[in-house]
Amino acid sequence: MRTRGKVHILMLVLAVCWGLFACAGDEEDTGGSAQAIDPLTAEWEDILAQAEGSTVTFYMYGGWAHVNDWIDTYVAGELKTRYNITLERVPMDAAVFVNKLLTEKAAGQEQGSIDMMWINGENFRNAMEAELLFGPYAEKLPNFQAYVDPDSVAYDFGFPTNGYESPYGKAQFVFEYDSDRVENPPRSYEELLAWVEENPGRFTYPQPPDFTGSAFIRQAFYAVSGGHEPYMTGFDQALFDQGAGELWDYLQAMRPHLWQEGSSYPKDSAALDTLFARGEVDLNMSYHPIHAQSKIIEGTYPETVRTLVMAEGSIYNIHYTAIAANAPNPAGAMVVADFLLSPEAQLSKLDPANWGDFPVLDPAKLPEDIREAFAALDLGQATLPVDDLVPVAVPEVPSDYVEALEKGWDENVLQ
Amino acid sequence: MRTLIKLSPLLIPFCVLFLGGMVLAVAQSLGFFAPLEAEGGLFAAYSRLLEPPFLRSFGFSLYVALVSALVSVGLGSVLAYGVWKLPASLQKTATLYKVPLILPHIAVAFMILVFWTKSGVFASLAFHVGLIDSAGEFPSVLYSGNGLGMILAYVYKETPFVILLALAMLKRLDPRLIQTAVMFGASRPRIFISVVLPHLKPVLHTTFIILFLYSFGAFDIPFLLGESSPAMVSIEAYNLYFQRDLSNRPAAMAMLVVMFLFAALFIGIYARVVSRMEMRERKL
Numbered sequence: 001m002r003t004r005g006k007v008h009i010l011m012l013v014l015a016v017c018w019g020l021f022a023c024a025g026d027e028e029d030t031g032g033s034a035q036a037i038d039p040l041t042a043e044w045e046d047i048l049a050q051a052e053g054s055t056v057t058f059y060m061y062g063g064w065a066h067v068n069d070w071i072d073t074y075v076a077g078e079l080k081t082r083y084n085i086t087l088e089r090v091p092m093d094a095a096v097f098v099n100k101l102l103t104e105k106a107a108g109q110e111q112g113s114i115d116m117m118w119i120n121g122e123n124f125r126n127a128m129e130a131e132l133l134f135g136p137y138a139e140k141l142p143n144f145q146a147y148v149d150p151d152s153v154a155y156d157f158g159f160p161t162n163g164y165e166s167p168y169g170k171a172q173f174v175f176e177y178d179s180d181r182v183e184n185p186p187r188s189y190e191e192l193l194a195w196v197e198e199n200p201g202r203f204t205y206p207q208p209p210d211f212t213g214s215a216f217i218r219q220a221f222y223a224v225s226g227g228h229e230p231y232m233t234g235f236d237q238a239l240f241d242q243g244a245g246e247l248w249d250y251l252q253a254m255r256p257h258l259w260q261e262g263s264s265y266p267k268d269s270a271a272l273d274t275l276f277a278r279g280e281v282d283l284n285m286s287y288h289p290i291h292a293q294s295k296i297i298e299g300t301y302p303e304t305v306r307t308l309v310m311a312e313g314s315i316y317n318i319h320y321t322a323i324a325a326n327a328p329n330p331a332g333a334m335v336v337a338d339f340l341l342s343p344e345a346q347l348s349k350l351d352p353a354n355w356g357d358f359p360v361l362d363p364a365k366l367p368e369d370i371r372e373a374f375a376a377l378d379l380g381q382a383t384l385p386v387d388d389l390v391p392v393a394v395p396e397v398p399s400d401y402v403e404a405l406e407k408g409w410d411e412n413v414l415q
Numbered sequence: 416m417r418t419l420i421k422l423s424p425l426l427i428p429f430c431v432l433f434l435g436g437m438v439l440a441v442a443q444s445l446g447f448f449a450p451l452e453a454e455g456g457l458f459a460a461y462s463r464l465l466e467p468p469f470l471r472s473f474g475f476s477l478y479v480a481l482v483s484a485l486v487s488v489g490l491g492s493v494l495a496y497g498v499w500k501l502p503a504s505l506q507k508t509a510t511l512y513k514v515p516l517i518l519p520h521i522a523v524a525f526m527i528l529v530f531w532t533k534s535g536v537f538a539s540l541a542f543h544v545g546l547i548d549s550a551g552e553f554p555s556v557l558y559s560g561n562g563l564g565m566i567l568a569y570v571y572k573e574t575p576f577v578i579l580l581a582l583a584m585l586k587r588l589d590p591r592l593i594q595t596a597v598m599f600g601a602s603r604p605r606i607f608i609s610v611v612l613p614h615l616k617p618v619l620h621t622t623f624i625i626l627f628l629y630s631f632g633a634f635d636i637p638f639l640l641g642e643s644s645p646a647m648v649s650i651e652a653y654n655l656y657f658q659r660d661l662s663n664r665p666a667a668m669a670m671l672v673v674m675f676l677f678a679a680l681f682i683g684i685y686a687r688v689v690s691r692m693e694m695r696e697r698k699l
Contacts, residue, residue: 102661106450209654261559264559264642278532411468414644
């Protein structure tokens with residue numbers, strides 16, 4: 001009898017496990033109402049109706065507290081009142097959620113856990129090559145049709161977007177310094193090397209492939225090899241070897257004078273921000289021109305922090321939102337993507353007290369009053385005026401170069 | 416067979432989760448089920464591991480693991496003996512040593528970070544006391560390329576673990592052995608080496624293996640306190656897996672497989688060496 005009792009217990013355990021698995025399967029079905037429409041062909045009204053009352057999960061980099069706040073309060077609140085959509089923000093690095101999608105695809109999961117994600121560059125290319133994205137949907141969004149210049153968002157790091165992602169914001173690379181501590185900051189890559197040699201231990205950059213660190217070496221790549229133009233047409237090994245050789249020389253010359261003599265690099269831009277805020281280094285960098293002002297408002301940086309751009313050029317890029325091919329709620333995700341493109345959301349996003357991320361809308365297409373509202377927004381004394389940023393703006397390099405530079409940096413500078 | 420059936424509630428999840436993961440890792444390291452078509456033959460990913468960068472980071476991981484395990488075991492056994500000798504009235508207070516045991520590794524890493532960076536607590540203390548003229552003069556304990564930050568964190572976290580196990584073992588040590596040694600005029604270090612250590616030996620061997628392999632493969636402390644180059648193997652695998660493009664997946668998996676094989680091999684060799692040493696001692 002005792003053995004039979006044990007068999008019963010075993011069966012019970014198995015049954016419970018089975019039940020749990022089954023429930024887990026059910027829970028994934030969060031996507032709105034039951035009647036199925038194809039959001040790629042449906043009318044916008046039908047998409048809105050489908051999205052009403054649903055939940056959208058938004059996977060995004062979670063390392064910026066002020067951005068998280070903006071999403072959780074302004075965006076989530078507006079979506080609730082306007083469309084009755086519940087937004088769930090999930091903090092995760094882009095490479096990690098692309099990986100999650102890959103795993104879901106390998107497991108044959110038709111309804112995944114991700115609706116929407118914040119993505120660009122190599123992660124977008126990876127996701128496209130593995131066919132993980134939903135679309136083309138961008139041109140269906142009313143705000144895209146009304147306010148976006150399609151040519152300006154046709155490429156993402158040289159990779160055609162083809163409507164598989166919709167623009168979200170624009171960023172440009174700036175350096176940050178405390179005008180109280182540093183009177184004459186370097187204003188070109190040439191001066192930077194000399195400055196680092198004179199001020200040993202007071203400069204470093206995040207370790208590529210960190211997003212910001214990788215952008216720093218790309219900019220140096222342009223600066224030491226004669227500008228961005230030759231690289232725009234696609235990957236050319238001979239061209240790369242020539243330019244990269246000069247870049248490694250430049251960075252190796254800098255290395256012994258870096259923070260910790262270059263034996264260690266901050267692992268991401270947040271780590272470098274901390275070093276800068278605590279005064280261990282004198283120069284910081286950010287891919288967001290208003291980042292310094294946000295940090296001042298937050299109280300992390302002193303009021304005397306200012307930003308500058310390097311004379312040789314400063315990289316800008318557009319970042320995007322995309323929808324997963326196995327999204328449980330693609331209609332809801334499209335409504336959210338559209339809302340993020342609305343002039344109100346873009347204006348709120350530009351405010352340094354919220355996030356301070358540049359809009360992707362075409363000013364020529366905006367109504368007069370909205371254009372004035374954009375112009376009237378005070379971006380703070382730490383932020384460079386657009387007139388300073390635009391003349392030095394240079395585009396991102398095609399993403400094959402990004403990978404080659406990051407790998408080359410490992411082999412030639414780090415080791 | 417019946418035991419197997421009885422164990423099945425434990426075995427089934429073990430097989431599915433652990434062995435399934437292992438099989439998948441091995442398969443991906445050989446280029447199967449990889450997100451992108453693998454190039455260059457079955458062992459292409461493994462041949463990448465023979466290049467100097469990986470060998471360096473493998474060697475560095477061995478060094479960090481060895482130093483932190485040795486120091487923890489040494490320090491832990493001495494402290495355990497010290498606690499054991501305390502009068503009964505102080506024994507209760509001595510349980511304070513267990514505090515680091517309940518702290519998560521990541522919390523310990525943060526503590527090291529807060530105390531030891533150039534802008535940390537010790538640096539500003541030294542500055543206020545007047546030992547150094549500016550915070551920048553504080554010696555770089557962390558991120559200076561010798562793994563000191565990680566070793567500090569591991570020693571802090573692991574020493575109490577050694578104390579805990581060694582103390583349990585010492586409870587079974589007959590105090591009269593030590594009294595006899597004292598009567599014969601043995602010095603304190605002599606007593607420790609000749610009486611206490613032999614008694615503790617089995618438990619110290621086990622803890623050494625556990626601590627060594629843990630620090631060799633763990634991720635959280637190196638993630639916060641590790642240097643960029645050479646990086647610990649776990650960080651290398653993480654970077655390759657998450658931060659690089661998809662063609663690097665097989666190499667990342669190969670790293671994990673090598674780590675696993677190394678751990679298995681290490682336990683085997685260590686056990687054999689120890690048993691041989693003990694055989695020799697018995698012959699003497």
